[in-house]
Amino acid sequence: MIQNIKRWVWCLAGLIWASSLSAQPNLNRVEYYIDMDPGYGQATSIPFPPGPSLTNFALNLNPGSLTSGVHILGIRARDANGGWSLDNKWLFVKPYPADSTGPGPVPNLNKIEYYLDTDPGYGKATAIPFSPGTGVANAALNINPGSVTSGVHILCIRAQDANGRWSLDNKWLFARPYPSDSTGPGPAPNLSRVEYYLDTDPGYGKATAVAFTPGTNLANINININPSSLANGIHLLGIRAQDAKGDWSLDNKWLFARPYPADSTGPGPILNLTQIEYYFDKDPGFGKGIPVAINPVTNLPNFKLPINIAGLSAGVHILFIRSKNVNGAWSLDNKFNFAVSSAIAAPAIVVNSVSKKIICDKDTLMVSYQADGTYNTGNIFRVELSDANANFTAPKVIGSYTGTGNTTIICPLPDNLPIGNNYRVRVSSTNPVVTGVTGSDSLAIHVRPAIQTITGDSNVNVTLSYPYSVPAVAGSAWTWVAPAATITQTANSANLLWNIAGQQTIKVIQTDQFGCRADTSRKNVNVYALHLDSIKVSTLSICAGNSLVVTAKAFGAYKAGNVFTAQLSSATGSFTSPTTIGKDTANPVGNAQLVTIHATIPKTQALGTGYRIRITASSPVVTSADNGQNISINCVAAAITSLTASDSGHALFDRPAIEGNAILLYPNPAKDVSTLVFTAAAEEQYSVEVSDAVGKVLLVREGKSTIGQNLVSLNISNYAHGIYFVSLLDKVHGRRTLKLVKLE
Structure with a gap:
């Protein structure tokens, strides 16, 4: 096995060397695991000499902790760049010990069970009584098929031995015969449910139930359905029944219609007209007539329309007028016959409509015209505005159109026109030069209101x-x-x-x-979003009569004169009757604005360990949650003596502490460590000095205070026993000094 590992390491090094043409980084970790990979960097580390490869490197593994059987060995390496190799894996076997005693005695069976069709789980099937032994040859099993339906079923039997091991399940198929039909189908069961649905089937048992008298049929039953929730049109009604055995009938379905309502309200609202045009004698096509400028309206009663008849021949003519609504539908043409006694020479330009008669400065109006005669390429039609007295001595051009035909010109009014009620417009051309007829409509122009300042809170x-x-x-x-x-x-x-x-x-x-x-x-x-949160206190343990700092973050806009109040709960944390312990007048505006309240616990406050503090605001009224931690009031404050060094050196005298500005040493006397306690209302630099009885400074500690209570630990374990002096120096209070007794 070790030789195999040696060969693997050599192969791994070769693969690493061959994977790049550049210099290889050194390997900095090699690790292995057996069977279960614990993750990169967490397997068992292998000591090795650093280098880019591990040629012929030996790895000794102790298989003593492994069980007999097949295992997996995984080995991998990591280089100095943090890159891991692939895992190299081998299967190996730890032999089973030689069997010198044979298989040993067969354990007794202690449970036999069977089940039909569905396995309820080991130990949960029906138990079979039997005599304990190593086998159950020729055992009889009686099964009552009364609870089994007709048809094919599965019988399964298994056994468990005294060691808790289960056998494989033995399975047999069997059938319970169907009964012979000698009596016919039998009586029809009663119906137990009738339901209906409209259009969409919600599923069996989920449709709308129909009340009925239980029976085997529903002859001549009435079902009242309220169609008010249905849309007008075609719908589907589905009805079905379920009998006492749980079987459902087929769905009976009918199509029906909910009629559309009769038109009792008329054609509905009249739509706005957006376009009017007219023509003479021959229709040029929809949208190609002579346009008339209008504002969108539903009708035009008493509408006056100047018509330019210049260029028409003497004789009878027909005037056609039509309109189009906002949906693009055209009206029928209205026809009027008229006669021209004698021809009027062209060219001539007539303003036939102005969309607005009462106008505000900087408004936009539309002017339409009818130009008869021939106009040349490059011609410009200009809309001219008179002064407030209908005088065109110095007209203002308020709109133009380059072309040769009739159109509607959009005209924005200039700023700062004088107020007046007798403005007029006309349309003139440039090629040929034609000065149009002054429009018959008087226009009133008014000054638009100025922008106003909105007064109110920002x-x-x-x-x-x-x-x-x-x-x-x-x-x-x-x-x-x-x-x-x-x-x-x-x-x-x-x-x-x-x-x-x-x-x-x-x-x-x-x-x-x-x-x-x-x-x-x-x-x-x-x-x-108005609220107070992040309530913090400078200490969670305090004496009645002592001071602490309460801070919060205020969100919102607070009004002038607003008062933030720190409230103390009862000893059980209840604010039913809170105690006011401090106030601060401030009106912050914004998010997470710092609120600081210097509070004092009343000397008469009962001792307890479940106090809480919250903050309220008066304008607007807001109440915060409490500080979220119990506060202990576990003593009543005594007077704290503060010592101040005189100019002559170290003649010291006592004076009562100023509440909120006192300093405290505890323990005092002390043997190894004493802690200086002081409260700061703001972040500031401070210095702590420890000096002996002759004024020699032995220790200096400097720092920056935080808002609230501050603690400075002083190690005096190396000092000789006797009297020392601890001074706190800051810009606000100057020097404050206490006497410290060092114990042996």
Whole structure:
């Protein structure tokens, strides 16, 4: 076996060498496993001299822990680049020990069982009584076929020996004969269920049940079906029954129709007209007549249409007019006969329609015209706008079309037109030069409302309502839009209940008494998910009368004058009647804003180990969860003495501690280690000095405090017993000193 492994290692090295034409990295690990691969790098490591190969490398394996039989040996290597070789695997056998005693005695059988058709599992079939022994030759087995249905079945028998081993199952096919039919089919069983479905079969037993009197048939039974939930049209009704034996009938199916309702409402709403055109005498085809500019409307009562008859011959003519609706359907042509007494020379240009008569500056209107005569290539039709007094001394061109035929020209109005009620338009051409007839319609132009400032909070909270407004203007209407809020509007003001956190936008659109719409007023609003979390305390063990720092992260927009309050629960963690232990006035705005409260446990507070602390806000009202950890109040604070070194050296005097600023050493006296405890309201640099009775500084510790309680461990195990002085220095409090007694 070892020789085989030697040959494998040599082959592996050869394969690694042959796999690349460049210099090979050294191997840095070789490992093997037996039978089960534990994963790369986790098999048994093989010591070896580093190098790119393992030629003739010997591996000794101790097979003592292996069971007799067949096993797998797997070996692989990893190079300095972290690349693994393929696993090389061999089957090998650990021989079974020589059998010098024979097979040994046959154990007794201790259980025999049988089953029919379905195996319930070893030990769960029907037990067969028998006399214990090593065999059951000629044992009889009586099986009652009464519970077995007619037809073919399987009988299976097996045995278990005293060692718990089971035999193979012995199986036989047998048949229980069908009874001879001497009595006919027998009585029909009662029906136990009748059900129906419409259109889609939900499955047997899942359709709608039909109430009925149990019996063998359902002659003349009525089923009432409410068709109100069905769509108009053809449907399928399926009915079936189940008898007391559980057998289902075939489905009986019928087609039926739910009638469409009678048309009692008329043809429905009239659709908007989008196009009107006319022509003379001969139809040029739909969409090719002389266009008429209109706004989409359902009808045009008393519509005045100037017609240009220049170029028509003297005599009788026919005017045809038709319209097209928004669905693209054309009306029938309306015909009017008229006579031209004498021909009018062309060319001539007449404005036949202007889409809007009341206009707002920066609006767009459509102007249609009828140009008779011949117009040359390159000709431009121009729509000209007069001044507010219908004067064309200095007309403004508001739209144009390059071409030779009739069309509708889209005309955007310029900004800052003077207000007026007597503007007119005309259409002129450039080739030939023709000045069109002034349109008969007077146009009123109004100034569009200015953008207004939306007044209201820019920083708000989800689930709360806030008022907003724009300046009121007589005769105006406003549309408020804020997808992230529920809006309750009253004219120029609205209350917005914010539903979604994030940066949101309010839009307000003003429409004045003339129908002129202002540009959209906008206000960006920061919406916050209001809550307090991450409640932390500077200590979980404190004496009544001592101070601690409570911090939290505030999310939301808090109003001026808001007060954060730290509340202490009962000793069982209940906030039914909380105790106020500290307050801080602040109105942070944003997410994860730090809230810091310097709190003091009342000296009269009962001792206990299950206290909790939470924080509330007053504007808006918010209550946090508690700090999530039990706080122990396990003592009542005594006065803490603080010592201050005098200018003369080390003459020390006692003074009462300032609550919240005291320092403490414990244990004191101490033998090996004493801990300095102090509280910081902010992060700051500090220095701790340990000096002996003559003022010699023996130890200096520097650090940066954290908000809340801070601990500095002082190792005094190497100091001689006696009196020492521990001083804490920081920018806020200067020097604070305590006496420390070192024990032997």
